[in-house]
Amino acid sequence: MKQLINVPERVVTDALRGMAAAHPELSVDVERRVVVRRDAPVAGKVALVSGGGSGHEPLHGGFVGPGMLDAACPGEVFTSPVPDQMARAAAAVDSGEGVLFVVKNYTGDVLNFDMAAELAEDEGVRVAKVLVQDDVAVTDSTFTAGRRGTGGTLFVEKIAGAAAAEGAPLERVERVARRVAEACRSFGVALTACTTPAKGGPTFDLPPGELELGIGIHGEPGRERRPMMTSGEIADATVDALLADDPPNGPVLALVNGMGGTPLLELYGFNAEVQRALGERGVAVPRTLVGNYVTSLDMAGCSVTLCQVDEELLRWWDAPVATPALRWGR
Known part of the structure; x- marks a missing residue:
């Protein structure tokens, strides 16, 4: 496979060097692998810190900035960052109001963020944590x-980030983040496997005429393999999986997300089918976000995330945000 890299061992370092050059509004510690908004710590504001393995860009570094994250910690490709990174990030952004860790539910991330919280608290930083576990495809993986x-991580980071920007205290920001996490459901579909720089080939075998339903963002195979389907058929299968798990009783935010290798032409066409499928099932969608936001390297495919909202959560979703990957209202 052809890739725009020098050597696999430095792919994350090189990406951070490029990010630093493109975004002077961020402070990027390339060697220690911490991305921080340059104006941190922001006086009187709870700070949000997240992170995870690289390969899911723009998650998480692309969501650092006013209205969202205060810092992000990238690990190696598909590998959790280490506790020292998160503890260093917490110390860099804490204004004295406390820090919320937003953690995706992967074993390495959970363990390392737990250890980071202990390190930060030893240094006098108050830490709260919220776990995001929104994928309905499998119970264990x-x-x-x-x-x-x-x-769902994107919705948690954006909405909790807006609450923090308004000056909500740590306990309130934690409750908001937990509420959003519990309201999110996601389901992903792969048309191709992804290619890790270290391996240089697909992470699993997927014949040209087949697709995988229920995949994970680390290149994990899904729960079911089927012959290739049309965009409308994929949308129906995805929406049915989401609604079967937890039918919403109110309006939802929708994220129609590319996995990294699918062009916007296809994603917007797929979104049309998702909107049709939701409308036919009586689900109102006041806001939709379409694009590559939570990716799996070069995987072709998509995921859909639904987050049930009320007027308060919708207001925080609409609140101004200024990050490399998400920007409106300023």
């Missing part, structure tokens, strides 16, 4: 005990 954390 290769990397998790319980459901995987996927696209």
Whole structure:
């Protein structure tokens, strides 16, 4: 496979060097692998810190900035960052109001963020944590005990980030983040496997005429393999899986997310089918986000995340945000 890299061992370092050059509004510690908004710590504000394995860009570094995260910690490709990274990030962004860790439910992330919280608290930083586990495809997987954390992470980081920007205290920001996490459901579909830089080839075998339903963002195979389907058929299968798990009793935010290798032309066409499928099932969608936000390297495919909202959560979703990957209202 052809890739725009120098050597696999430095792919994350090189990406951070490029990010630093493109975004002077961020402070990027390339060697220690911590991305921080340059104006941190922000006086009087609870700070949000997240992170995870690289390969899911723009998650998480692309969501650092006003209205969202205060810092992000990238690990190696599909590998959790280490506790020292998160503890260093917490110390860099804490204004004295406390820090919320947003953690995707993968075993390495959970363990390392737990250790990071202990290190930070030893240094006098108050830490709260919220776990995102929104993937309805599987109960347990290769990397998790319980459901995987996927696209719902974006909704948690944005809405909790807006609450923090308004000056809500740590306990309130934690409750908001937990409420959003519990309201999110995601389901992903792969048309191709992804290619890790270290391996240089597909992470699993997927014949040209087949697709995988219920995949994870680390290249994990899904729960079911089927012959290739049309965009409308994929949308129906995805929406049915989401609604079967937890039918919403109110309006939802929708994220129609590319896995990294699917062009916007296809994603917008797929979104049309998702909107049709939701409308036919009586689900109102006041806001929709379409694009590559929570990816799996070069995987072709998509995921859909639904987050049930009320007027308060919708207001925080609409609140201004200024990050490399998400920006509106400023």
